[in-house]
Amino acid sequence: MKLLLTSAGVTNPSIRDALVDLLGKPIADANVLCIPTATYAMGGPPSAWRFITGQTPLPMCSLEWKSLGVLELTALPSVGEEKWVPWVREADVLLAGGGDATYLSHWIRQSGLANVLPSLRDTVWVGLSAGSMALTPRIGAEFVEWPSAPDDRTLGVVDFSIFPHLGIEPDNTLARAERWEAEIAGPAYAIDDQTAITVNDGTVEVISEGQWKQFPVPTSSADGH
Numbered sequence: 001m002k003l004l005l006t007s008a009g010v011t012n013p014s015i016r017d018a019l020v021d022l023l024g025k026p027i028a029d030a031n032v033l034c035i036p037t038a039t040y041a042m043g044g045p046p047s048a049w050r051f052i053t054g055q056t057p058l059p060m061c062s063l064e065w066k067s068l069g070v071l072e073l074t075a076l077p078s079v080g081e082e083k084w085v086p087w088v089r090e091a092d093v094l095l096a097g098g099g100d101a102t103y104l105s106h107w108i109r110q111s112g113l114a115n116v117l118p119s120l121r122d123t124v125w126v127g128l129s130a131g132s133m134a135l136t137p138r139i140g141a142e143f144v145e146w147p148s149a150p151d152d153r154t155l156g157v158v159d160f161s162i163f164p165h166l167g168i169e170p171d172n173t174l175a176r177a178e179r180w181e182a183e184i185a186g187p188a189y190a191i192d193d194q195t196a197i198t199v200n201d202g203t204v205e206v207i208s209e210g211q212w213k214q215f216p217v218p219t220s221s222a223d224g225h
Contacts, residue, residue, distance in 0.1 A: 001120045002200050003157075005132035007164040008193035009058040012209045015196045022124045022200060023092060028064050030092040033071040037107050038099030038130040040074075041146040051097040060095050060128055073104075076111035088116055093124045096131025102149035104134040114155065129164045132197075136161045140180045158199055163190040167211055174213065181215040188215040 002022045010016050016027075023030055036048040049055070052070055054062030061068060069087070071094070076084050088094070096104065108114045117125075125135070133139045135157040144152050161184045163177045177190035189197060194210025206212055 001117055001157075002122070002124045002198075003135065004124060004126045004196055004198055005135065005158075005162060006126065006128055006196040007132070007162075007166070007191050009060040009128045010063060010126075011059060012194050014207050014209050015194075018196060018198050018205075018207045019124070019126065022198060024122075025092075029066055031067045031069075031090065032061075032065045032093040032095055033069045033087065033091045034061050034095040034097065035071050035073060035104075035131070036097050037073040038101065038104035038134070039097055041100035041103035043099060047099070048097075058098075058128060060097065060126065065093070073107040073111040073113060076113065081112060085116060088113070088123075089120070091123060093126055096125065096127045096134065098129035098131060100145045100149075101130040101133035101136075101139045101154055102144050102152065103146040104130055105154040106146075106149075108134065108155060117157070133162050133164065137186065138184055140183055142180065158204075160187040160189060160204070162197070163188065164193075166190045166192040166195075166213070168193075177213065178215075184215075189213070190215070 004019055004022055006015060010019055020027060034052055036051050039047040039051060052061060127135065134154050136154055137156040138161050139152050139154055141152050163180050165172045166177060181188050189212060191212045192210040195206065195208040195212045198205045198207060
Protein backbone atom coordinates (compact mmCIF):
# COMPACT_ATOMS: atom_id res chain seq x y z
CA MET A 1 0.00 0.00 0.00
CA LYS A 2 1.15 3.51 -0.85
CA LEU A 3 0.53 6.29 1.64
CA LEU A 4 -0.16 10.02 1.35
CA LEU A 5 -0.43 11.24 4.93
CA THR A 6 -1.67 14.82 5.12
CA SER A 7 -2.67 17.32 7.78
CA ALA A 8 -5.53 18.89 5.80
CA GLY A 9 -5.92 17.06 2.49
CA VAL A 10 -4.59 17.91 -0.97
CA THR A 11 -4.08 21.60 -0.28
CA ASN A 12 -1.47 22.64 -2.86
CA PRO A 13 0.05 21.64 -6.21
CA SER A 14 3.00 19.81 -4.65
CA ILE A 15 0.75 17.48 -2.65
CA ARG A 16 -1.49 17.02 -5.68
CA ASP A 17 1.52 16.07 -7.82
CA ALA A 18 2.61 13.59 -5.15
CA LEU A 19 -0.85 12.00 -5.23
CA VAL A 20 -0.73 11.65 -9.01
CA ASP A 21 2.76 10.11 -8.78
CA LEU A 22 1.53 7.54 -6.26
CA LEU A 23 -1.53 6.76 -8.40
CA GLY A 24 0.45 6.46 -11.60
CA LYS A 25 -2.48 8.03 -13.46
CA PRO A 26 -4.63 11.18 -13.41
CA ILE A 27 -6.94 11.84 -10.49
CA ALA A 28 -9.86 11.81 -12.94
CA ASP A 29 -9.15 8.13 -13.69
CA ALA A 30 -9.16 7.01 -10.04
CA ASN A 31 -11.97 5.17 -8.26
CA VAL A 32 -12.23 6.13 -4.61
CA LEU A 33 -13.80 4.95 -1.37
CA CYS A 34 -13.98 7.56 1.38
CA ILE A 35 -13.91 6.56 5.04
CA PRO A 36 -15.80 8.98 7.34
CA THR A 37 -15.62 6.75 10.42
CA ALA A 38 -13.18 8.84 12.50
CA THR A 39 -15.50 11.83 12.63
CA TYR A 40 -18.20 10.01 14.62
CA ALA A 41 -16.02 10.14 17.74
CA MET A 42 -15.73 13.93 17.45
CA GLY A 43 -17.81 15.91 14.96
CA GLY A 44 -20.73 13.53 14.48
CA PRO A 45 -23.16 13.17 11.53
CA PRO A 46 -22.93 16.77 10.22
CA SER A 47 -19.14 16.47 9.96
CA ALA A 48 -19.45 13.10 8.25
CA TRP A 49 -21.88 14.58 5.71
CA ARG A 50 -19.60 17.54 5.00
CA PHE A 51 -16.63 15.23 4.48
CA ILE A 52 -18.46 12.86 2.15
CA THR A 53 -20.05 15.62 0.07
CA GLY A 54 -16.92 17.75 -0.13
CA GLN A 55 -18.62 20.61 1.73
CA THR A 56 -15.44 21.52 3.62
CA PRO A 57 -12.38 23.63 2.78
CA LEU A 58 -10.22 20.49 3.11
CA PRO A 59 -9.76 19.08 -0.43
CA MET A 60 -10.35 15.34 -0.49
CA CYS A 61 -13.77 14.13 -1.60
CA SER A 62 -14.17 17.31 -3.66
CA LEU A 63 -11.35 16.37 -6.03
CA GLU A 64 -12.36 15.35 -9.54
CA TRP A 65 -12.33 11.57 -8.94
CA LYS A 66 -13.71 9.18 -11.53
CA SER A 67 -16.03 7.71 -8.90
CA LEU A 68 -16.58 8.17 -5.17
CA GLY A 69 -18.17 5.72 -2.75
CA VAL A 70 -18.46 5.54 1.04
CA LEU A 71 -16.79 2.82 3.08
CA GLU A 72 -18.26 3.03 6.59
CA LEU A 73 -16.11 0.73 8.71
CA THR A 74 -18.66 0.22 11.47
CA ALA A 75 -20.98 -1.43 8.93
CA LEU A 76 -18.47 -3.89 7.51
CA PRO A 77 -18.69 -6.67 10.15
CA SER A 78 -22.43 -7.08 9.45
CA VAL A 79 -22.02 -6.90 5.67
CA GLY A 80 -19.60 -9.79 5.35
CA GLU A 81 -16.12 -9.96 3.85
CA GLU A 82 -17.38 -11.64 0.69
CA LYS A 83 -19.07 -8.33 -0.17
CA TRP A 84 -16.82 -5.58 1.10
CA VAL A 85 -13.35 -6.98 0.40
CA PRO A 86 -13.94 -6.83 -3.39
CA TRP A 87 -15.09 -3.22 -3.00
CA VAL A 88 -11.81 -2.36 -1.31
CA ARG A 89 -9.66 -4.26 -3.80
CA GLU A 90 -11.31 -2.50 -6.74
CA ALA A 91 -10.63 0.98 -5.34
CA ASP A 92 -7.58 2.95 -6.41
CA VAL A 93 -7.72 5.20 -3.34
CA LEU A 94 -8.95 4.96 0.24
CA LEU A 95 -9.65 8.43 1.63
CA ALA A 96 -9.64 8.51 5.44
CA GLY A 97 -11.08 11.67 6.98
CA GLY A 98 -10.32 13.40 10.26
CA GLY A 99 -11.74 12.92 13.73
CA ASP A 100 -10.38 10.64 16.44
CA ALA A 101 -7.48 8.46 15.38
CA THR A 102 -7.90 5.87 18.15
CA TYR A 103 -11.55 5.36 17.17
CA LEU A 104 -10.57 5.01 13.53
CA SER A 105 -7.77 2.55 14.25
CA HIS A 106 -10.14 0.51 16.44
CA TRP A 107 -12.61 0.17 13.58
CA ILE A 108 -9.91 -0.56 11.02
CA ARG A 109 -9.07 -3.57 13.19
CA GLN A 110 -12.63 -4.47 14.22
CA SER A 111 -13.94 -4.33 10.65
CA GLY A 112 -11.24 -6.64 9.32
CA LEU A 113 -9.78 -3.95 7.06
CA ALA A 114 -6.45 -4.11 8.91
CA ASN A 115 -6.04 -7.69 7.68
CA VAL A 116 -6.62 -6.65 4.07
CA LEU A 117 -4.42 -3.54 3.94
CA PRO A 118 -1.05 -5.35 3.62
CA SER A 119 -2.23 -7.04 0.40
CA LEU A 120 -3.23 -3.76 -1.29
CA ARG A 121 0.09 -3.13 -3.01
CA ASP A 122 -1.13 -0.56 -5.56
CA THR A 123 -3.83 1.11 -3.48
CA VAL A 124 -3.15 4.65 -2.23
CA TRP A 125 -4.23 5.50 1.30
CA VAL A 126 -4.84 9.25 1.59
CA GLY A 127 -5.25 10.37 5.18
CA LEU A 128 -6.42 13.70 6.57
CA SER A 129 -5.30 14.46 10.13
CA ALA A 130 -6.69 11.49 12.13
CA GLY A 131 -6.88 9.55 8.87
CA SER A 132 -3.10 9.85 8.75
CA MET A 133 -2.43 9.50 12.48
CA ALA A 134 -4.31 6.19 12.69
CA LEU A 135 -1.51 4.52 10.74
CA THR A 136 1.18 5.63 13.19
CA PRO A 137 2.32 3.80 16.36
CA ARG A 138 1.10 6.45 18.84
CA ILE A 139 -0.73 9.78 18.68
CA GLY A 140 -0.05 11.21 22.15
CA ALA A 141 -2.59 11.37 24.97
CA GLU A 142 -3.68 14.93 24.17
CA PHE A 143 -5.06 13.84 20.77
CA VAL A 144 -7.25 11.08 22.25
CA GLU A 145 -10.91 12.18 22.29
CA TRP A 146 -12.69 8.81 22.28
CA PRO A 147 -13.62 7.88 25.88
CA SER A 148 -13.30 4.15 25.21
CA ALA A 149 -9.71 4.37 23.96
CA PRO A 150 -7.49 2.31 26.29
CA ASP A 151 -4.46 4.48 25.45
CA ASP A 152 -2.99 6.48 22.58
CA ARG A 153 -1.70 3.53 20.56
CA THR A 154 -2.80 3.19 16.96
CA LEU A 155 -2.01 0.78 14.11
CA GLY A 156 1.74 1.18 13.63
CA VAL A 157 1.65 0.73 9.85
CA VAL A 158 4.46 3.30 9.74
CA ASP A 159 7.17 3.71 12.37
CA PHE A 160 6.76 7.45 12.97
CA SER A 161 4.11 9.60 14.64
CA ILE A 162 2.45 12.75 13.26
CA PHE A 163 1.57 16.05 14.94
CA PRO A 164 -0.84 17.71 12.45
CA HIS A 165 -1.95 21.32 11.87
CA LEU A 166 1.38 22.80 12.99
CA GLY A 167 1.25 26.58 13.34
CA ILE A 168 -2.46 26.92 14.01
CA GLU A 169 -2.64 29.13 17.08
CA PRO A 170 -3.13 28.97 19.98
CA ASP A 171 -2.97 25.18 20.33
CA ASN A 172 -0.70 23.70 17.69
CA THR A 173 2.46 25.67 18.24
CA LEU A 174 5.96 24.32 17.69
CA ALA A 175 6.53 24.44 21.45
CA ARG A 176 3.50 22.22 21.98
CA ALA A 177 4.75 19.87 19.25
CA GLU A 178 8.08 19.59 21.06
CA ARG A 179 6.34 18.72 24.34
CA TRP A 180 4.18 16.18 22.47
CA GLU A 181 7.25 14.58 20.93
CA ALA A 182 8.90 14.24 24.32
CA GLU A 183 5.91 12.14 25.40
CA ILE A 184 5.94 10.11 22.17
CA ALA A 185 9.66 9.40 22.62
CA GLY A 186 10.02 8.03 19.10
CA PRO A 187 10.44 9.16 15.49
CA ALA A 188 7.89 11.83 14.59
CA TYR A 189 6.99 14.70 12.30
CA ALA A 190 5.14 17.92 13.00
CA ILE A 191 3.46 19.10 9.79
CA ASP A 192 1.31 22.05 8.85
CA ASP A 193 -1.69 22.08 6.53
CA GLN A 194 0.49 22.65 3.46
CA THR A 195 2.57 19.53 4.14
CA ALA A 196 2.19 15.80 3.53
CA ILE A 197 4.31 12.68 4.00
CA THR A 198 4.49 10.00 1.32
CA VAL A 199 5.49 6.40 1.95
CA ASN A 200 6.16 4.24 -1.11
CA ASP A 201 8.05 0.95 -0.99
CA GLY A 202 9.44 1.92 2.39
CA THR A 203 10.74 5.30 1.23
CA VAL A 204 9.51 8.23 3.32
CA GLU A 205 9.43 11.72 1.78
CA VAL A 206 8.10 15.03 3.07
CA ILE A 207 6.17 17.07 0.49
CA SER A 208 5.69 20.66 1.60
CA GLU A 209 4.86 24.18 0.58
CA GLY A 210 4.70 25.12 4.24
CA GLN A 211 6.39 24.32 7.54
CA TRP A 212 7.38 21.04 9.13
CA LYS A 213 9.81 19.58 11.62
CA GLN A 214 11.26 16.11 12.04
CA PHE A 215 11.98 14.59 15.46
CA PRO A 216 14.64 13.72 16.35
CA VAL A 217 16.37 16.24 14.10
CA PRO A 218 18.99 14.50 11.92
CA THR A 219 22.53 15.87 11.59
CA SER A 220 21.41 17.81 8.51
CA SER A 221 18.58 20.21 9.32
CA ALA A 222 15.07 18.74 8.92
CA ASP A 223 13.14 21.99 9.32
CA GLY A 224 11.19 23.12 6.28
CA HIS A 225 9.47 26.35 5.34
